[in-house]
Amino acid sequence: MLLLAHGSPVPYSELAEGLWGEDAPQNADRLLADQATGLRETLGPGLLATTAGGYALYTGPDAVDVGRFESLVADSVEHRHAGDRVAARAALHSALALWTGYPVEGVPGPAARRTRNRLRALRLDLRRAGAELDLELGQFERAAADLGDLLRSHPAHAALRELHMLALRGLGRASEAVASYEAFTRYGEPSPAMLRLYGELRAGAGDGDHVGIDVRYPQGTPGATRDAVSRTLTRLLSDGEPAAVSLAQRVREDCSLVLPVSTRPALTLLSLVMNELPFALLELADPPTIRATFWHTVPPEEVRGLPDPDDKPVLVVLSPEFHGRLAGDSSGPDPARFSLGDPPEAWYCPLGRRTAPPPSEPGRDLVRGPFTTRDLRSLRTPDPRSSAIVHTLPPDDSLTLLNPGRPLGKRTSWPLITYYEVALTSQRLDRDLSLPSSGGGTFAATAALIWHIDDPVAFVRAAAPEVQERLFAHLVEEGGRITRRYPLRRATAAEQALRQGLHTWPVPGLSVTCEVRLTPDEKPSSAARARQATTKRRGRRAP
Template identity: 30%
Template sequence: MDNHRLDIAAPQMLAVLAILATEHGCTLTAPELIGRIWSDNPPTSAISVLRNHISALRREFDAYGGAGAGFEWLDSTQGGYRLCLPVRFDVVQVEALIAAAEADRRSGAADRAETKLGTARSLWRGDPLVGLPGPWADQERNRLARLRSELGEATICVALDRGRYSVAIMEAQTLVAAEPHRERWHELLMVALSRGGRRVEALNTYRNAHRVLADEFGLSPGPEMVRLHQQLLAAEPPRYAATKLPPDLADFVGRANLVHELTEMLGADTEHRRAIAITGMGGIGKTAFAMHLAHQVRTHYPDGSLYLDLGGTEERPPSADMLLTVALRKIGVGPGELPSDATGRMVLWRNTVTDKRILLILDNARDVDQLTPLLPGVGAAAVLVTSRSSLAELFGARLVPLGVLTTDEARTLLQRLVTTRRLSDEPGAAREILRACGNVPVALHIVGARLATRPHWRLTTVAERLADEHQRLTELTLGNTSVESVFRGSYRLLVPELARAFVLLAFAEALELSVAAVAALLDRERAEAEQFCEALVDHGMLQTPKLGHYRQHDLMRLFARKVADPAQRRELPQALRRLREFYTAPPAGPLFTGERDGTAAPGTTLLMTERRHG
């Protein structure tokens, strides 16, 4: 009621109001209210007392809202009572903030998580439901106490992630004092003290916990507390074995055989594990595939799971030294324990994780050089790498190049996003949308999300807009996500000669080109043209269906045409003329046998135009 405070002193009356508020809009019968206030043995006068409380509440409402407000806001209906006022609870906001903070923390955004938890803590003022009688109030106090403990634990975890050990220690001490029988609080306090350089106090925490558990409950410490104690005795920095993974996609589809094969490999009980490198063009779903695998097998890695974005498509990706620092901090190495030089940090990283049963997800690697310092070496740690680079030089790794989804998989994904009914109502339009998206997951997600949030749009209209190649990339945009921005991250890594080849290939009106045809188009020697093509394949920007033949995905082709600079456009007519002459020139002898088998047979005319490409 805005900021107006009702003048209610009677605890039972407050309990009645609180119960009705938590059941806002629902009718509670008199027996239900009596049971929540007096339990199973209410006094004989309970119904009269309840009615008096209802009347008193209505008078308070009348005093605030005017005559008649009491009966309007506190309704009598169907043998019970219902509060009709709008109600807002701080506790609902606290629960939402804790969940959002945990999602931020899993994605590595500990700073955002800390801000959200700070907001949640500011909403918690004093003890809840003080003085309210009855079993309902007791249950709510217990529930809210658990929520406050959950808030405290989340605060400790984020403080540990951010190296704020004094904050983590104070919060853990508060939880230990409130619930000395909870091993979890003692464990967190041991970790926080150890990371804060207070190893002796961490050992004392273990001894105190051991005494409390033994004297009061006849119990011994659990395996996690024992493990932490052993690490402290061995002077090892305790590692906080937490799963720090982005969430799995609820609508993940496809690649079932590959998922089965790789989950078996990752879940196998072996001392030596190979790195798995998932590669492919931008937007193909590499990160989603890696996250899906990680969530399938994370229970096989008791020492935890760790996600690290290497920022490989950024203009200035993080250095190996910075990435090693972030990785070491995430597994619990304190600032004072970090070696001063990059080599020392790499050695510490490998010594720390190689023999641990830990799952590392190294996402978005630029190339093997950036990746190598983070690889733990041969041991029990498993590594999932994603990259737009082919990572062909990552010897010993299992290379997994991802292609586009099959048509059935693409349809299933779109169906999950848009609903089966809408696709069935316009099957032809659905097929055209799939074709325009080229079965690329990021394009399908964009179209699916737009259709899902616009339930009255017809699929036919969307298909017609996507059919316009000049506007297709513009249509494949949603907020800050677009197919064009995904591809641009790869394009800006190309040296000028590769960028030129990438663009000119896009204007050849051919589904596939041989090396000889590419050499003519680029006006380069055949060996050099092949080197360019193979480099583009390694960048995930060109496909090689068979040795010596190359093609671009339709969406990549549209992107290449869009980013062509003025110099490349000026060169285009001559480049297309060279390619046309290559296909139309008569064979000069055996040397040319098989060199014109792109999309045109030897001696035939390749259908090309010199129309002005926008």
């Protein structure tokens, strides 16, 4: 508060209200005096003065960044009034360059909160003024980029939206400007100026095919899902219409994109969307709803007669004219896959499903899958301490371990790839069992089996079911072959022989540790009792 007063005295009452609001303590004057003492010790002599009713802090004209900021803003306004737009834009750029983080961040109290709100509102106004100057100077690319960034956090700001439309029109991207307007209508009523601009844009957008991509994410969608959708749409658009790649990269957030395409790329893109997009979304736990509209001109704001998304994440919509072309062109999808809306304004085809990923193959321990994808980059990067991904490698479908840094080298699109998620965490099984000794006796054994996957590719390739039971069965069989060579009195030697002999296990890709404790079983086994009974019978003398 003292810094922002620029050397003018600030009364005690104003300082107390700014620090504590209506909850100022009764000893506020004493607390202010203590803080002033600490401030003097920090700043040194001659800066903080005690006045008749408060305090004043004397600093140089450039000591406070807010002062420099406001001075540059005043310079920009003066240059603009004088008609020097270049100097005005330069002064604004210098003012905004001083901005880092939030103003008075971490400072408590009502005064700090009011100052934060005022300066943040001022910064937004300055960024809008900078965009206006960019438009006046013909810097449409910079204006479109800055305004697009602002609209991601202020989608309902009408003035920013109108400037964004003007910037896109200046770049010759009328279809995108139309989409920007239509996105705004979800948040508020357009102004008369926006309505006039929208009419001009639609009239000047021209004929020809247009593709609209509308993406809506569920609340709380994680960033990894948004990134995966952005990469998928970028890849599809780059294959069908390379000029649209920069647009698709914006679909990390809710958005509407409209782009013009020629007839042949439009049909190619339609096939890609229908054949690949639903499968890509199946890999996501909570996919967005995507409507892909293929129209013979700029798509209308609203198409009636379409179904609700329900459990279908993708809805492909065609204008009647566009649908009519499919019958005479074998490169596009089968027109019979589409249904006519009611009223019959468009044809539509819902695709995909919102179900959980397919279950793992029966009996497959530590492995989830198989799943499929066409873009390995859409998968979440596994934590190497606990999981791995094994996938097929085109063209021979051999198995390999996913390299998150360069999945399949530089290529981003392949035929359908199968992949498995492999758990690398340790597993444990504790069981009691009996193992034979020499002479017909039995060892009572307590066994602990501990294992983890150290070769995911070998483990997936082996497709071994019921790993736990296979390991235990191997312990019983091979352990029995070892212990039956030792009498009960040599339990310690039998334990050591088990540790040395159980080093090969029947499941590839596993690292297994086995700990066994043996004690003589005082109660003879049924087999031993049978042998003893036979011996006694054979030893009896005939009467």
